[in-house]
Amino acid sequence: MTATNAAGLLPTAEPRALIDADGSAHPAPDTAMPGPGILADLLRRMVVGRRFDTQATALTKQGRLAVYPSARGQEACQVGAVAAMADRDWLFPTYRDSMAMVSRGINPVEVLTLLRGDWHCGYDPYLHRTAPQCTPLATNTLHAVGLAHAARLSGEDTVAVAMLGDGATSEGDTHEALNIAAVWQAPVVFLVQNNGYAISVPLAKQTRAETLAHKGIGYGMPGVLVDGNDAAMVYAAMSEAIERARAGNGPTLIEALTYRIEAHTNADDATRYREDSEVTAWLARDPIDRLQKYLQDNGILDSTLLAEMTDEAEGKAARLREAMNADPTLDADELFSYVYAEATPALLEQRRMLAEELAAHDASDDERQA
Amino acid sequence: MTATNAAGLLPTAEPRALIDADGSAHPAPDTAMPGPGILADLLRRMVVGRRFDTQATALTKQGRLAVYPSARGQEACQVGAVAAMADRDWLFPTYRDSMAMVSRGINPVEVLTLLRGDWHCGYDPYLHRTAPQCTPLATNTLHAVGLAHAARLSGEDTVAVAMLGDGATSEGDTHEALNIAAVWQAPVVFLVQNNGYAISVPLAKQTRAETLAHKGIGYGMPGVLVDGNDAAMVYAAMSEAIERARAGNGPTLIEALTYRIEAHTNADDATRYREDSEVTAWLARDPIDRLQKYLQDNGILDSTLLAEMTDEAEGKAARLREAMNADPTLDADELFSYVYAEATPALLEQRRMLAEELAAHDASDDERQA
Amino acid sequence: MTATVAQASELTMAGALNRALADELAGNDRVVVYGEDVGPLGGVFRVTDGLASRFGDGRVFDSPLAEAGIVGTAIGMAMHGMRPVVEMQFDAFSYPAFEQITSHLAKLHNRTRGRITLPVVIRIPFGGGIGGVEHHCDSSEAYWVHTPGLKVVAPGTASDAYWLLRQAIASDDPVIFLEPKRRYWAKEELSDAPVAEFGQAFVRRTGTDVTLIGYGSMVTTLLETAEAAAQEGISAEVIDLRSLSPFDDLTTVASVRKTGRAVVVHEASGFAGFGAEIAARLTERCFHQLHAPIGRVTGFDIPYPPPMLEEHHLPSVDRILDAIDRLQFDDEPVMPRG
Amino acid sequence: MTATVAQASELTMAGALNRALADELAGNDRVVVYGEDVGPLGGVFRVTDGLASRFGDGRVFDSPLAEAGIVGTAIGMAMHGMRPVVEMQFDAFSYPAFEQITSHLAKLHNRTRGRITLPVVIRIPFGGGIGGVEHHCDSSEAYWVHTPGLKVVAPGTASDAYWLLRQAIASDDPVIFLEPKRRYWAKEELSDAPVAEFGQAFVRRTGTDVTLIGYGSMVTTLLETAEAAAQEGISAEVIDLRSLSPFDDLTTVASVRKTGRAVVVHEASGFAGFGAEIAARLTERCFHQLHAPIGRVTGFDIPYPPPMLEEHHLPSVDRILDAIDRLQFDDEPVMPRG
């Protein structure tokens, strides 16, 4: 006999879905299909997102980006999550979530500043209610809980969305964040993009749980399992969870089943740890193809609209390419400007030393030219 | 519709029990009552354990112990766990588990060395297959997983038992230990003594889960909920889990519902955060009374046997009192002896400096006497 | 920053810290206080005694038992404009939060070109001398001072504890606030203003022959040592650092250039301890004024000892006097030691 | 400890480390290697390349993504007699394991009066210079060397990397093994024996005017500096510390007493960095032989810079030469620079 009132927190046996891989509607009695406008917008965001992603990968080949972790194949998660958020909500992304950030409206060049290497974060987090992309795994989940709790204490109805990967769920910080969020009933939605791998480590070496969504009940929060390549479903599940949180009913853990089509980053060699056949199988479940097919079959998408989307994507990619081909202006002084809010004598001194060193250096360069 | 084959991992809605608070047998179709000999032994261990515990508390009043965290009220957990273990199994206790260690056969004086303050650990962990009592919360759970996995890799059938409290379940290390144990299918049993408080913090501020045992399913391991004041049930559940682990079927999470009758330690003031009525209510669920009543009602325990038990307890307490009244011999040299397995020049030098200092000091003392 | 201090009086350091928290909570509704057992219990050292009932559990509350969680959520709260003051129950229990402190708390301001400021104060009872069992007596300052982006302070007296904590909460930078637990019950009259700016050291006793430098629990020990040294005809100047990072070069360099000799003292192990930085930087700046290498009196390079042996580990007046004697005074007229 | 080294040859440092692991795995069935991506992938730097397939996944395996878990389980395995060699993928990712390392790995031997020994090696690729993004280029040695109970080593060359790793695995003490990631691809002939005992420094170049002290990635930089200094008529002795803790006082003191001048170099921030301890202890032991205060050339007191700015942060030959020039040679005949 299982604990009754807690059982409602377990995920469904099958991932929840609205649109199947073949583009046909999935029978889902208790989930409403988002309206045509929303669906079309999700497709547009994915088309733009993927084009951005391929452009970024291209920039690594041209040496314009030090490194880039592609999220190709995860468009439905990244875009579905952001589309469900209000402007006043906060996003806590990882290094993998560049597409989500572009979808959030952040200038793509500013998104790529971290990976180009001219600074650690290129945008103003407050302007877009988006935290810096987080590198130390799972640590961002706690920041999301803290911000959400502070917003609630301040009487706002802001919701925080924390993104993390399947591997990050093994970290202690994820546990502490889920637990504290539940105890405080903080308005947070945890979106786990389960793309099957943590660099080279497959999910089977990461957890023994039937699904990661099964962790929710252990914190007294709903665990929701969705098809992560179904943008409509991700959007619907995120919307449900965000509304729940906004209404003061606490956090939700969502596991979105998806797949990382590219290697971990351009520097990684995925052939060392997975079969091409696996990739091929997932390509057949492509998130863009299925939504496009559904929209066409249902007369929501015509060639004009599709052309508009691809034009927008191409235009943005072109502007990004152009901007990234210009060398960023660097200022070594900045190394010392933001270590403390109140500058310290020691750092002012060190800044002076470096400035002198660089001046002397330029001088000797000039000499040589003379 | 909930995930079917995983559902078996959820705890029962009611804590599993064999003997109720009033000493009557609890209907338990799927759990066999341990034999009379075992039950009597459990009572004996609890009687001895409690007497040790009260003696230790008394020693703090006489200034013979710096501090002592009493486990009064938790005898069934501490004793039931140890009685279910084989000698070759390993115990990973916390500061709270002194009774369990006495029950494991460790010299009570060596158990109290840490709290008397002459060294950090008074016994040889290998002699009793018992790790040093752990102070940093939850950290011992990982040591248990590592040792169990190593034993398994070495072809042994050793099982590790990790003890922790309700508060410790909030730490990241607990999560990492449960997860790694499950992924590696390590032979570990996690026993959470849920005594309602983490110092002053009640369980409601620690978790939102219906029970802590509900965490098991999130790791793909069984979560078992038992009446922690029912020694027979704790023994039965621990035996099940240990056999499961020994057979290579992986770890188990057991939550034992109990109560900390005394304050967190003798230094704590529990009146600041809980009502006396709560304590009184739990005194009525005393683990010793109920087992004693059951054994008497079932003709397993007569006055002679009971007298034997109390005599053993009194004898051990008297020997402990005596031993603790003697001042321990201290050797400052030891401060440097075990920092490294291979002594370093710097530490040999520092040892020499301290020795000289102490020698000079004694000399001047002698002068004064002269 | 004066408020209720008008009715000043003798306070223990714990009491002074409690009043500083109360005054900040009363004066700024963005200040929140949380951690393990800081609510109804008032903290294991009673530093937060009465605050939860006075300010409500939306301002002062118990968190789940998770240090990384406490610091990680404090970062998120500060991102939203709050000024969290969180407690790590003992030194060693701040270590689970090490990643959140070093990789985020210390770096987010820099990471975001100053857009995010994190006015978070982490209170840590530090050091030994109270007969605490293992893990309860560490001195962790060396870890924090080596981490750019953190400010690290340690009061030595009750009055300074009050003012430093208020200055720390007012600072827009993250501050590691180290409370010398063995001095929690030492009393002092509360001054009606700080003895120095945030970030500055303070000369607690002036002298001419040698400079004694310390912080936290050692301030009292250094003043006792200076008293004893005076009996031996040695005039010792005592500097209470107050702020470990940033470091006050002006005050310390001026003193050492004047005396030409210095002894640096702390409870923490000596090897790569903070005393090494103090000795190294003062030597760099005062080399030609120094008559002898700067002495260090510190804990041994061992894990903190069990209660019955800790006396051997902690810097004592005698040990500091011996260190002073080793500073090659022979060339100058000094009374021989008693 | 010779085994397969017979057929020595030019190896990269990554290759040398790989061979050391292979030789230890082959020679001792209690040695296990695990961590994140060390299995089929062979580690992000390929240091464990091929080991999983050669020795099987009972000896070399991927763990779940949890650093405290990796170190905590390694402690348990070592308690059972194994010799785990675990990897932290980058410096900053060792911080989640900080509590397990400082409160247990470093202290359990002492806690149990030597009954428990923990021959655990924690491999950490450390330092910068590879254009890595934030959190991938930290130098964490100051945290480890201040923690009694840990041994801390950092090879500077490929051959030394091979021998130091084998010595570290053979040691019964826990060892933090810092691998200078920017030198992973530097090649060297594998010597058929270690250049020095475990715990000892090694003089890589003898000189008479100044002692240059460093470790890890800086060894190469110091040798280049010594070469450049020679052009300017300054004879620099270069000491490769190899072992940061324990520290080799004999070798370093002998050199500084001989040269009377020293510069200590590391990538990590200078404030309370390991260089402070080196400068302080050498000053204590060589004060009267020193012509000038020991110089420190280190990273600035800032979070590690973004890739495009890291060149300004890292100690360069020019910066070290300038530091040498500041050592007040004026009183002695020295060729003027450049």
Ligand SMILES: Cc1ncc(C[n+]2csc(CCOP(=O)(O)OP(=O)(O)O)c2C)c(N)n1
């Ligand atoms: C605390 C920490 N440990 C290790 C790493 C190195 N690392 C970067 S990404 C990664 C794998 C993460 O996998 P997952 O969480 O599934 O996210 P994904 O990359 O698949 O999106 C690892 C181990 C890190 N960034 N942080």
Ligand SMILES: Cc1ncc(C[n+]2csc(CCOP(=O)(O)OP(=O)(O)O)c2C)c(N)n1
């Ligand atoms: C990592 C860590 N944080 C904080 C503490 C301080 N502390 C000691 S016991 C305790 C409460 C533990 O509660 P619980 O886990 O329920 O065990 P119990 O004491 O009730 O047996 C705390 C917070 C600690 N020992 N370790």
Ligand SMILES: [Mg+2]
């Ligand atoms: Mg993944």
Ligand SMILES: [Mg+2]
């Ligand atoms: Mg408890």
